[in-house]
Amino acid sequence: MKLDDKLFLVRFNTDKLSHIKIVDSKVCLQQCQDKPCTRFCPAHVYDWDEEEKRIAVGYEGCLECGTCLVGCPFGNIDWKYPRGGFGVSWKNG
Amino acid sequence: MENFDVIVVGGGPAGLSAALSAAQAGMKTVVIERGDYPGTKNVMGGILYTKATDLIVPEFWKEAPLERPIIEQRIAMLSGDESILAGYRDPAWAKEPYNAHSVFRVKFDRWLAQQAEKAGVMIIPETIVENLLYKGDNVVGVRTGRAEGDLGAKVVIIAEGVNNFLAVKAGLAKPLKPESVAVTVKEVIALPKEKIEDRFCLDEGQGATIELYGDSTAGMMGVGFIYTNKESISIGVGAILQPLIRNNWTPNDLLENLKSKPYVKRLLQGGETKEYLSHLIPEGGYTQVPKLHRQGVLVVGDTAMLMNSLNREGSNLAMISGKIAGEVAAQAIKTGDVSDQAMTVYETRLRDSFVLKDLHHYRHMGKFFEENTHLLKVYPKLFSQAVKMYLTADGTPKKQRQKEIIKMAFEKRSKGGLIKDIYGAWRALL
Numbered sequence: 001m002k003l004d005d006k007l008f009l010v011r012f013n014t015d016k017l018s019h020i021k022i023v024d025s026k027v028c029l030q031q032c033q034d035k036p037c038t039r040f041c042p043a044h045v046y047d048w049d050e051e052e053k054r055i056a057v058g059y060e061g062c063l064e065c066g067t068c069l070v071g072c073p074f075g076n077i078d079w080k081y082p083r084g085g086f087g088v089s090w091k092n093g
Numbered sequence: 094m095e096n097f098d099v100i101v102v103g104g105g106p107a108g109l110s111a112a113l114s115a116a117q118a119g120m121k122t123v124v125i126e127r128g129d130y131p132g133t134k135n136v137m138g139g140i141l142y143t144k145a146t147d148l149i150v151p152e153f154w155k156e157a158p159l160e161r162p163i164i165e166q167r168i169a170m171l172s173g174d175e176s177i178l179a180g181y182r183d184p185a186w187a188k189e190p191y192n193a194h195s196v197f198r199v200k201f202d203r204w205l206a207q208q209a210e211k212a213g214v215m216i217i218p219e220t221i222v223e224n225l226l227y228k229g230d231n232v233v234g235v236r237t238g239r240a241e242g243d244l245g246a247k248v249v250i251i252a253e254g255v256n257n258f259l260a261v262k263a264g265l266a267k268p269l270k271p272e273s274v275a276v277t278v279k280e281v282i283a284l285p286k287e288k289i290e291d292r293f294c295l296d297e298g299q300g301a302t303i304e305l306y307g308d309s310t311a312g313m314m315g316v317g318f319i320y321t322n323k324e325s326i327s328i329g330v331g332a333i334l335q336p337l338i339r340n341n342w343t344p345n346d347l348l349e350n351l352k353s354k355p356y357v358k359r360l361l362q363g364g365e366t367k368e369y370l371s372h373l374i375p376e377g378g379y380t381q382v383p384k385l386h387r388q389g390v391l392v393v394g395d396t397a398m399l400m401n402s403l404n405r406e407g408s409n410l411a412m413i414s415g416k417i418a419g420e421v422a423a424q425a426i427k428t429g430d431v432s433d434q435a436m437t438v439y440e441t442r443l444r445d446s447f448v449l450k451d452l453h454h455y456r457h458m459g460k461f462f463e464e465n466t467h468l469l470k471v472y473p474k475l476f477s478q479a480v481k482m483y484l485t486a487d488g489t490p491k492k493q494r495q496k497e498i499i500k501m502a503f504e505k506r507s508k509g510g511l512i513k514d515i516y517g518a519w520r521a522l523l
Contacts, residue, residue: 003343003369006280006345007369009367009368009369010368013129036338039338039341039343040276040337040342040343040344042276042278042343042344042345042371043371044343044345063370063371064134065276065372065373066255066269066373067274067276067344067373069268069269070268070269070271070274070334071334071338081221081256081258083221084127084218084219084220084221084237084238084239085127085128085129085218085219085220088133088134089128089129089133090132090133090134090135090136090198090199090370091199091367092197092198092200092281092368092370093132093133093135093136093137093197093199093200
């Protein structure tokens with residue numbers, strides 16, 4: 001089963017504001033060869049945009065596990081919880 | 094600014110247990126929860142242990158939303174398409190006093206929050222706590238994300254879960270490291286209850302669990318799990334983040350890999366995925382437990398790294414730490430002394446309980462597996478090869494076969510290596 005189909009099953013109350021920021025996109029371009037965030041995030045929130053030369057952040061699909069905050073080798077992801085009442089709302093948990 | 098005796102940050106098992114015990118001791122208590130209601134942001138495998146939960150809400154099983162009492166626990170070791178299985182079953186576990194149940198956090202935590210409310214706890218949902226409030230060095234409350242959202246408290250209990258933002262800001266914990274968390278994903282797969290009971294050989298309503306090691310995590314430190322619910326199966330896999338990154342795995346691919354194993358596939362056949370979830374599990378162990386208290390503050394549950402992954406116990410450690418924290422907070426407030434010194438009672442009581450005793454007992458485990466990455470790669474293959482050779486009836490005399498097995502084992506791992514591994518495992522686990 002594809003990840004996109006699985007994410008379609010998750011219930012969100014999406015905020016207009018993003019709760020995720022890339023601190024310095026130059027770090028992604030110049031220092032980060034490997035871009036592990038494009039793999040380790042369970043919801044594939046992070047994707048390398050070759051045209052824009054930056055990490056594209058699909059914060060709307062964030063499952064709020066916190067893996068990116070721990071996993072980014074440059075501490076370059078400023079990840080917070082969404083504002084109160086927004087974000088993922090599990091059906092089962 | 095409204096003032097409380099106790100503010101609990103986070104409505105999970107630890108926070109709700111803390112609030113309940115503080116309120117039962119007469120404290121004006123509030124739980125601040127970021128979800129719509131306690132439960133909607135919470136994820137676990139999820140097995141709930143009876144003994145610990147009974148201490149929070151006596152005879153909870155008569156009312157609480159539970160899935161199935163667990164009567165059988167299996168352990169599987171996967172190697173390619175092969176598997177070795179062991180299990181323990183006791184039908185007595187289907188009756189009081191039980192041992193454990195499968196649960197869904199969304200339903201169970203909502204119910205637990207209702208029990209806390211009955212005891213007088215106030216719950217403020219849809220609210221983020223951004224920081225602690227200080228007067229000089231003293232913690233005097235919390236700052237929430239709401240306008241004019243400051244709330245005063247004599248004691249703040251940090252139950253914010255594995256992502257330890259507040260504990261770090263308060264100088265109690267360090268930021269998490271990739272080697273001390275497991276990134277875990279889970280699917281809830283709907284199946285008719287008769288099918289579940291047939292496939293797991295269960296009587297009506299009974300439940301089973303399977304933990305899967307070896308190729309379930311592609312040999313990385315971690316574990317796969319399968320738990321039966323009333324009308325669904327939870328299947329998940331967690332691996333330590335550091336090797337997951339190093340080996341270029343995506344968590345979802347790891348889960349799909351587990352689902353495709355012959356032994357697993359048949360159990361899930363025909364099911365329909367209803368939800369996909371992810372969560373971090375604090376795996377730092379004893380050496381990574383943060384400072385558990387300071388003046389006016391106690392740290393509980395996942396935030397305090399209270400997790401015994403070998404025995405897949407977490408919610409019980411969370412609830413017991415919460416209960417003790419609530420009691421210690423109430424006692425300190427009643428005597429008018431919430432100093433760091435007064436709060437040490439909390440740590441002492443955790444040390445006297447199974448919570449820190451178990452973590453201390455397994456204190457070498459994390460390092461052992463971290464330094465011996467071959468263990469979950471070499472041994473599943475070695476064991477399944479040995480069992481296969483032993484069980485294959487091809488006319489080879491058994492004495493010769495046994496010699497062949499020993500020879501094969503030494504080819505896969507040297508004599509010295511085997512002795513070192515056994516000694517290491519003995520030291521880490523016993």
